[in-house]
Amino acid sequence: DPQHRIYLQETWKAIEDAGYKASKLSGKHIGVFTGIQFNDYRQLLMRHSDGAHAFAGTGNSQALISNRVSHYFNFRGPSESIDTACSSSLVAIHRAVRSIQNGESELAVAGGVSLLLDPVTHMYTDKLGILSRDGRCKTFDKLADGYVRGEGAAVLLLKPLQAAMNDRDNIYGVLRGTGENHGGRSASLTAPNPEAQAELITSVYKHADIPVDTISYIEAHGTGTELGDPIEIEGLKKAFGSFEPHPGKNHDQYCGIGSVKTNIGHLEPASGMPGLIKVLLSMKYKTLPATLHVKELNPYIQLSGTPFHIVNKTMKWARLKDRKGNEIPRRAGVSSFGFGGANAHVIVEEFEYGQDKAVTAERDQIIVLSAKTKERLMVKAKELTAFLHEELSVQFSHQEVQERDVQEAVREAAAGILRLDTANIDAKTPLSEFGFDPLAYSRLISYINQMYGTEISLDIFQELMTLSELCRYISSVRNRSADKPYNGNFREKSGIGLEEIAYTLQTGREPFECRLAITCSNTGDLLEKLNGYIQGSRLQGVYEGNVTDFDSLYAPLFGGPEGHAYVQSLIQQNKPAKLAQLWTIGCEISWEDLYEEELKPVKRPLPLYPFSKNRHWIHLNKDEAQKIEAFSNTELHNSNKDTADGEIMSLLEKAQTGEMNTKETSELIEELLFHE
Numbered sequence: 021d022p023q024h025r026i027y028l029q030e031t032w033k034a035i036e037d038a039g040y041k042a043s044k045l046s047g048k049h050i051g052v053f054t055g056i057q058f059n060d061y062r063q064l065l066m067r068h069s070d071g072a073h074a075f076a077g078t079g080n081s082q083a084l085i086s087n088r089v090s091h092y093f094n095f096r097g098p099s100e101s102i103d104t105a106c107s108s109s110l111v112a113i114h115r116a117v118r119s120i121q122n123g124e125s126e127l128a129v130a131g132g133v134s135l136l137l138d139p140v141t142h143m144y145t146d147k148l149g150i151l152s153r154d155g156r157c158k159t160f161d162k163l164a165d166g167y168v169r170g171e172g173a174a175v176l177l178l179k180p181l182q183a184a185m186n187d188r189d190n191i192y193g194v195l196r197g198t199g200e201n202h203g204g205r206s207a208s209l210t211a212p213n214p215e216a217q218a219e220l221i222t223s224v225y226k227h228a229d230i231p232v233d234t235i236s237y238i239e240a241h242g243t244g245t246e247l248g249d250p251i252e253i254e255g256l257k258k259a260f261g262s263f264e265p266h267p268g269k270n271h272d273q274y275c276g277i278g279s280v281k282t283n284i285g286h287l288e289p290a291s292g293m294p295g296l297i298k299v300l301l302s303m304k305y306k307t308l309p310a311t312l313h314v315k316e317l318n319p320y321i322q323l324s325g326t327p328f329h330i331v332n333k334t335m336k337w338a339r340l341k342d343r344k345g346n347e348i349p350r351r352a353g354v355s356s357f358g359f360g361g362a363n364a365h366v367i368v369e370e371f372e373y374g375q376d377k378a379v380t381a382e383r384d385q386i387i388v389l390s391a392k393t394k395e396r397l398m399v400k401a402k403e404l405t406a407f408l409h410e411e412l413s414v415q416f417s418h419q420e421v422q423e424r425d426v427q428e429a430v431r432e433a434a435a436g437i438l439r440l441d442t443a444n445i446d447a448k449t450p451l452s453e454f455g456f457d458p459l460a461y462s463r464l465i466s467y468i469n470q471m472y473g474t475e476i477s478l479d480i481f482q483e484l485m486t487l488s489e490l491c492r493y494i495s496s497v498r499n500r501s502a503d504k505p506y507n508g509n510f511r512e513k514s515g516i517g518l519e520e521i522a523y524t525l526q527t528g529r530e531p532f533e534c535r536l537a538i539t540c541s542n543t544g545d546l547l548e549k550l551n552g553y554i555q556g557s558r559l560q561g562v563y564e565g566n567v568t569d570f571d572s573l574y575a576p577l578f579g580g581p582e583g584h585a586y587v588q589s590l591i592q593q594n595k596p597a598k599l600a601q602l603w604t605i606g607c608e609i610s611w612e613d614l615y616e617e618e619l620k621p622v623k624r625p626l627p628l629y630p631f632s633k634n635r636h637w638i639h640l641n642k643d644e645a646q647k648i649e650a651f652s653n654t655e656l657h658n659s660n661k662d663t664a665d666g667e668i669m670s671l672l673e674k675a676q677t678g679e680m681n682t683k684e685t686s687e688l689i690e691e692l693l694f695h696e
Contacts, residue, residue: 021061021080022636024088026173027054027133029631031089034129034175039190039528039623042093051097051125053116054086055108055132057289061638063138068640089129097125103289105358106241107200108132109174110292114198114364116178131175132290142169148210150245150359157286158313159242159279160249160321160330167243170285174293185373190524190623192300196351196367197228203361210359212248217255220363221353225259228367230351232260233327235275235367236340237308237352239295242279243286250320252355253277257326273323274340276331278311292356292364299352302337303370306350310334373622384539384561384596385522387546388603390532396630397534398554403627405550406470408543411516425555426472427491433467434487447488468494518543520621526611528623537563537600561597563604570606578607588613 031052035042062080069076078084082101090099098119104111109132116128136142145151152158152166184191201220203213225232240252256277280298287294302308314332323329339347350370357363389404391397427447434451435442437460445454456464465481468474474497484490518540536553539561540546552559578586590598591613603609615621 021059021085022137023056023061023133023135023173024079024085025636026135027056027085027131027175028089028092030131030133030173030175031093031129033628034131034177035093036529036628037190037625038177038179039524040177041528041530043530045127046094047096049097049124049126050090050093050095051116051119051128051130052086052089052095052099053112053119053128053130054089054101055103055110055112055289055292056082056085056101056134057103057105057108058134058141060135060138060141063140064638068638085133095129097128104200104362104364105360106243106286106288106291107356107358107362107364108289108292109287110296110354110356110364110366111200111362113176113178113195113292113296113366114200117195117198120178120180126179128178129175130178131173132287132293133173134171134288134290135173136169136171145169150243152244156313157244157279157281159240159244159282159311160253160277160318161244161314162316162318164244164246164249164318166245167281167286170281170287170291172284172287172290172294174290174297176293176296181371188620188622190625191371191373193303194369194371196230196369197224198364198366199224199227200362200364203363206361209361212251212255212357213361214251214255214258216361217252217355217357217363218258221255221259221355221365224353224365224367230367233274234340234342234348235351235353237276237278237299237302237331237337237350238328239299239352239354240277240279241291241295241355241357242277242281242311244279244281246318247320249318252357253321253323253328256328260327273327273329275327275329276308276335277328278308278331282312282314283309292354295354295356296366296368299354299368303350303352303368306337308335308337383594384541385518385546386526386596386600386603387522387538387540388525388529388531388535388600389537390529390535391629392532392534393632394534396632397536399630400627401536401550401553402471403630405547405554407627408547408550409473410470423491423495426494427487429471430464430468430491430494431487433471434464437463437467445487447491448486450485451487451490452485472497516624517621518546520624521626523611523615523621524623524626526609526614529629531567531603533567535565535567535604537604539596539600561600563597563600565601565604565606567606574605574607578602578605583607 032042035045059080059082062076065073065076065080073079078088082103084101086099086101089095090097100112100115102108102112102115109130112130112132116125116130119125120128150166152168154165155168157167158164178195179189181191181194199220201216201223203216206213206216225235238256240249240256242249242252260275280294281291284294298309308331310333311331314330317323317330337350339350341347352368354366354368355364387404389397389400391400431442431445431447434440434454435445438445438454438456440454461478461481465476465478468476472494474494476494480493481490484493538546538549538553540549545561549559549562553562553564575583587599587602587607587609590602591610599609612620
């Protein structure tokens with residue numbers, strides 16, 4: 021099941037983003053809690069594969085999605101896959117917190133995953149009458165008529181706050197309270213119970229000792245159904261109304277309400293994660309993004325005289341003040357409700373370290389990157405360059421770029437976006453003929469602007485008809501600004517210091533075989549050397565190596581106690597160039613020893629490992645393959661895409677009216693999708 025592979029990748033990325041080497045967590049009591057519901061891939065296997073496969077059981081078991089993570093990383097804590105329908109991932113967060121609090125886990129990995137792989141599940145959902153007819157989730161709006169199914173995966177690493185602070189971790193926010201309950205007997209099995217929702221929210225805030233009038237935002241479950249939205253609002257009104265306000269508190273709509281489902285759809289069992297992550301990022305950027313498609317409030321929702329207002333436009337997220345006029349940390353509640361009545365709610369509070377203790381070291385820093393292959397190492401270098409450029413919003417190199425180099429890079433990017441072979445993209449053919457749609461244009465423009473420091477708009481892009489014209493324009497614009505290097509303070513500009521970048525990459529990334537190390541005195545120096553590496557030139561202070569020959573060639577010199585003592589002497593003498601060279605050939609460097617204990621930098625979020633996007637899909641049996649090949653030669657597949665889309669809609673309508681059974685419709689649609 022691709023859900024297993026993607027969730028494993030997201031777990032790896034969460035560990036990296038937190039600033040940890042996976043090997044350092046091996047053998048520890050770390051819990052894994054995963055929200056998951058659907059097994060679309062298993063259904064496809066049953067219909068299309070050549071019978072039972074040795075790994076079909078383990079590869080499609082929902083229980084094993086968590087167990088696989090625990091096995092791979094050698095985690096010894098609880099390992100649970102949780103299905104409470106739409107609340108699954110937020111329930112996973114709650115249980116992860118409880119596991120840490122009761123001592124079962126010292127850290128916990130919690131998240132959710134949901135992929136749309138089989139049209140049959142979509143048909144069942146549509147028959148329930150809960151999907152939007154126009155493909156828009158209009159939460160809180162008068163015209164709300166259901167949600168839109170989305171897909172995705174997300175993982176968070178949870179850790180006790182004091183331990184995270186002691187370790188100078190990158191902290192997105194603090195979970196001040198969590199809880200779950202069930203609605204009991206309501207109007208029907210799938211009818212929400214506002215009394216139970218209010219009871220849950222009330223108990224979470226009371227248990228956490230957080231006054232509700234210090235909450236300035238609620239990320240609602242907000243699925244965009246005509247009756248579900250008003251019921252959720254009623255539950256919030258009951259919960260907030262049960263608390264006595266602080267004296268002098270202004271209760272005039274101080275708390276915003278929104279739903280990320282209007283932006284990305286409903287991720288069903290994984291849906292609690294984007295809501296929680298939205299809140300964490302909103303705290304980071306001090307901004308509440310707009311809830312879309314709210315033109316006229318649902319008449320069943322009455323907000324006058326309540327603390328609530330709908331966040332229907334992007335706005336700054338100001339802190340509330342207490343009765344003494346002191347600012348209160350930004351706090352938010354996140355709700356997630358399963359369609360079977362299982363409810364979850366969490367309280368999130370912003371976190372700031374305050375005055376940074378770390379002092380910028382007056383020495384060259386060592387930036388280290390590694391990957392399993394040279395190709396992935398190059399990607400990592402490009403992604404770090406793009407990250408730094410994006411943080412600075414300046415041109416990132418002193419060197420001119422050549423049109424042929426630009427053309428090669430842009431052709432490769434376009435091929436990846438369009439899923440074409442690079443040989444099929446001719447430099448003199450109009451770009452529009454390769455099948456670019458607005459999303460593909462946007463992705464390529466974003467890549468170019470990040471990679472080359474340009475500010476190409478869609479209008480300019482469309483005027484440049486061919487790849488050749490586009491790359492000529494990029495190189496001319498780029499070279500006109502090449503004599504404008506960035507000489508400012510990177511920390512002042514981005515909030516991240518060079519020593520924090522170095523520390524995070526040294527101590528928070530697993531070292532792989534192919535390695536690159538750069539010694540640099542400032543960010544401009546780093547960017548110049550990164551760009552030189554990307555362009556194929558080798559500047560002073562750039563070292564590349566592979567550890568495969570370490571045991572046979574270098575271990576006698578640098579291994580054992582004597583080698584360790586030599587490396588430690590280089591650390592004490594502050595010899596960054598020699599340390600960088602030794603690391604690239606496989607020497608183990610105790611990076612922590614470069615920093616004083618009380619002045620260690622904070623770990624920062626930096627680009628994560630760029631996994632190779634290898635395709636793994638069902639091997640069709642002979643009959644299925646012949647059937648699809650024959651079907652692909654029909655008039656339908658010789659027609660244009662609009663006709664194919666119309667045929668899919670026609671098949672769906674026949675299934676809904678009973679003219680065709682679900683199995684027949686599913687198989688025909690799969691044939692269409694496989695071909696497309």
